[in-house]
Amino acid sequence: MVNVGILGATGMVGQRFIQLLDNHPDFEIKALAASSRSAGKKYEDATTWYLDEEMPESVRDIVVCETNPDDMDNDVDIVFSSLPTEFAAKVEKDFARDYVVASNASAHRMKKNIPLVIPEVNPQYLDMIDAQQKENDWDGFIVTNPNCSTIALTLTLKPIVDNFNLKSVRVSTMQAVSGAGYNGVPSMAIVDNLVPYIGSEEEKMESETLHLLGSFDGSKVVDADFNLSASCHRVPVIDGHTEAVFIELDDDFDIDDIKNTMSNFKALPQQLNLFSAPENPVIIKDEDDRPQPRMDRNAGNGMAVTVGRLRKDQAFDNSFKYVLVGHNTIRGAAGASILNAELINDKIL
Template identity: 70%
Template sequence: MVNVGILGATGMVGQRFIQLLAEHPKFEITALTASKRSAGKRYEDAVTWHLDTKIPDVVKDTLVVDTDPNEVKDVDIVFSALPSDTAALVEPKFAQSCIVASNASAMRMEPDVPLVIPEVNPEHLDLIEIQQKNRGWDGFIVTNPNCSTIALTITLKPLYDQFNIKRVYVSTMQAVSGAGYNGVPSMAIVDNLVPFIGEEEDKMESETLQLLGDIDEGVVTPASFGVSASCHRVSVLDGHTEAVFIEFEDKFEVDDVKKSFSKFQGLPQKLGLFSAPQKPIVIREEDDRPQPRMDRNEDKGMAVVVGRVRKDPVFDKNLKYILVGHNTIRGAAGASILNAELINEIM
């Protein structure tokens, strides 16, 4: 078994890590960290548990420690669910001696830190060797993109490989769990929609192009089509919905787009990784799907569900579709775990 720790184990994403890792066949949770407020408490006493499964027995009595490498012994991998400012300070310290699989945005756009979705750009893991050489670390940091970017980019990858994309516009309807438990006050979101999520649009625009970029001699050149995002918070607990509009250079057939989505597979599917969905993209044909409550848990929350795939009646080189992705599973904890499974398998 591989010993793993969870940094920020009491938060929204930290709890998902615990839920997913408690049943993992290769990873064993041996350390949990949080802020000084929680350090020294049993996990069950430190956490306000929000998930609809029980706190796994294996972690109930585990003592939560401060997020400091000196407090976390004998781990091979740490999964980071820390706020970005804390991650910027502590992830490099952990990376001196172990693998850090991070959800935080702090290190994502560093030129020697791989930003990876295993089905999309596993070759970017080549940056690890350069990172270790640059920084003199025995471990390293690998990051996954933010939650809305992951779902979008999984659906763009097969289209990017087959068609000439000119521009992508995306309008998101994002769940409240994406902001963490204390993120959005109920008075702000019940009976309401908030048409702004700090830094989210910039992240979607830059991370998408980075993920689809080519790597050559240790340098990633981002893809060069235009991406424009408008991000909005809605009164849904889990599951981000996105309305995607793609302008191609050439005319296309909707059937070819659907075929491209449904046959799409990546390295995790070929290797049969434990957390890999059978089909990364699942298509629904009903007019009123996908919906977050009904579709977010598709294939254990690791598949992106796409529907209303159609040609724009006004602009004949434009495609429109709706997607739903589970923000704390495929968009966060599940994404980091899949990165770690891939690294564990191929390195």
């Protein structure tokens, strides 16, 4: 077994880590860390548990520690981070001296030699780790996963990029409130309403997607060469981001080829049979009224992205459009970090 710790363990993503790691075949939770408001308390007393599933018995009595490496159990090998970004920027580096840090926070996502990875999309970026350790003189390292709306979009774009000449992507998101954290969006702002702005989200979607779908030449990433424009919106849904995606290719195409390419898409995590890997990363629905967040966010245990309303776009040449739903705190956050850690455990540790 690999012993793991969770930073930000009491938060929305921290709770997902705990739920997904309960009964994991390779990882065992040994340490839970949060702010000094929670440190010193039993996890069950420190946490307002919000998930539908009960808090696992195995974590209830763990005493929450301070978020610094000196307070972390020495037996821990991998630290999952769901810290607020501003705090993660320093703390994750402190942990990387000795631990593998699998982070959800955006603090280190686009930094040189720090891999931003979706295992089905760009596992080769893990080759940056050697340079990262040498540059910083660390025994551990940091690996990051993308923003929640980026992961769902990029998983659907990967089979398209690999098989067609992609010219442009426009995406309009309808993002769940859990994406902003437990105290993120006041109910008075979102009930009976939507908010047409999520700070930095559009910039993250645009830059991270092109980075993930780019190429790594052994020393740096060259971004993918297509135009991408995102418009991001918060809607009164608890979990599950919905995105309307508009694609333009260089050439004419058959919509059934697009459909087959997406639904047949499999990659390294499926070949390696990693525990959290969905059998099909992209699931296509033919019903006119799918996907919907309540019905489709848990597809593939929350690790698959569901695509529907796939159709030719008659208004523009060589164009098609679709709607996707992905679970933002599972595939878009905790599940993404865990899949990264499973790949690292298989390939590196």
